[in-house]
Amino acid sequence: MAASPPVFRFAPSPNGRLHLGHALSALANERLAARFGGRLLLRIEDIDPGRCRPDYEQGVRDDLAWLGIAFDGAVRRQSEHLDDYRAALERLAGQGLIYPCFCSRQEVKAAIAAREGDGRLWPRDPDGAPLYPGTCRTIAPDEAAARIAAGAPHVLRLAMGRALDAASTMPGGPLGWRNFDDAGGLAAVAADPARWGDAVLARREVPTSYHLSVVVDDALQGVSHVVRGRDLEAATDIHVLLQRLLGLPTPLYRFHPLLTDEAGRKLAKSRGSRSLAELRAEGATPAAIRARLGFT
Structure with missing residues (x-):
C-alpha cells in the first residue's frame, strides 16, 4: 500500500x-x-x-x-470543536494529571515576590514568565469541587511532576521530537517540559488552551509536518508531553527564522x-x- x-x-x-x-x-x-x-x-x-x-x-x-x-x-x-478539547481534558483528568488553580494573577505575583524576598531569583519559563509556585496543587478534591460549584474563577493546570512520571511509564522512550530538513533528513531533539512548570491547559471561559488544542487538532487532522516560527520551538516541549499522555502521534517539526x-x-x-x-x-x-x- x-x-x-x-x-x-x-x-x-x-x-x-x-x-x-x-x-x-x-x-x-x-x-x-x-x-x-x-x-x-x-x-x-x-x-x-x-x-x-x-x-x-x-x-x-x-x-x-x-x-x-x-x-x-x-x-x-x-x-x-470545543468538545474535542473537553474530551482530551477529561482523559488527562482521569489520569489525575490536571488540577484546578484558583489563584489570581496578583496572588501568583505576590507568592513569587515572597519567595524572592531572600534575594534569590524565582525560576522562569522559556518565555521569561515566573513558574507557578504550586499553591493550589495540594487542595483536596472535595474542596476544589465545592469551590468550582460555587462559581470560583479558576484555570486547569497540568501537574507537571505527575505528568512526567506518567509519561515515563508509557511506550516511546525519552520525550522528544524530530526536526526535518529540505531533503527529508531528520535530527532528534530532546524535550524538557519541566522548564514550563504547571502549564495552564484550560480556563473557565475557554475549555482549552493553545497547547492542548494544537496537539488535538494536529492529530485529528492527520498533520504529519509542523512548520512554524522559532518562537514556538520551546513550546514543543509541552506538546510532545501531551501527545504522549493522550496517545497521539508526534509530527515532524521545522522552525523557521522570525522577521x-x-x-x-x-x-x-x-x-x-x-x-x-x-x-x-x-x-x-x-x-x-x-x-x-x-x-x-
Whole structure:
C-alpha cells in the first residue's frame, strides 16, 4: 500500500490582520508541502472569544487568497470543536494529571515576590514568565469541587511532576521530537517540559488552551509536518508531553527564522506591525511580497 502524502498546516489566529511574519510562515508551509508532495490545510485558531473576530478571519482569508496560497480540504475552526478539547481534558483528568488553580494573577505575583524576598531569583519559563509556585496543587478534591460549584474563577493546570512520571511509564522512550530538513533528513531533539512548570491547559471561559488544542487538532487532522516560527520551538516541549499522555502521534517539526522590526523585535500584531493589507494598499503585489521573503 502506498504511503499517505504528508500533511502540512497553516494555523493563524483571527485577532488582527496578517503581517509579513505570517506570510513567511504560510509561504514556507506552501513550499515544503509542494516539495514533499503533500497537502496543505488551513486551520483558524479562534479559541479566544475576546480577541478573535469574524472580520479578522475574513481578512486572513483575503490576505491568503491575495498571496495565491491554495489550501486542501475543509477549514477547521477551533471554536466549532470545543468538545474535542473537553474530551482530551477529561482523559488527562482521569489520569489525575490536571488540577484546578484558583489563584489570581496578583496572588501568583505576590507568592513569587515572597519567595524572592531572600534575594534569590524565582525560576522562569522559556518565555521569561515566573513558574507557578504550586499553591493550589495540594487542595483536596472535595474542596476544589465545592469551590468550582460555587462559581470560583479558576484555570486547569497540568501537574507537571505527575505528568512526567506518567509519561515515563508509557511506550516511546525519552520525550522528544524530530526536526526535518529540505531533503527529508531528520535530527532528534530532546524535550524538557519541566522548564514550563504547571502549564495552564484550560480556563473557565475557554475549555482549552493553545497547547492542548494544537496537539488535538494536529492529530485529528492527520498533520504529519509542523512548520512554524522559532518562537514556538520551546513550546514543543509541552506538546510532545501531551501527545504522549493522550496517545497521539508526534509530527515532524521545522522552525523557521522570525522577521524582526528596526528595533530587533519580532513582528507582532500587538506592536502594530504593518499588515499585508496596508502593504497591498500601498501598491505591493503578491510577487513582490514573495520575492521580499525569498519565495520567488
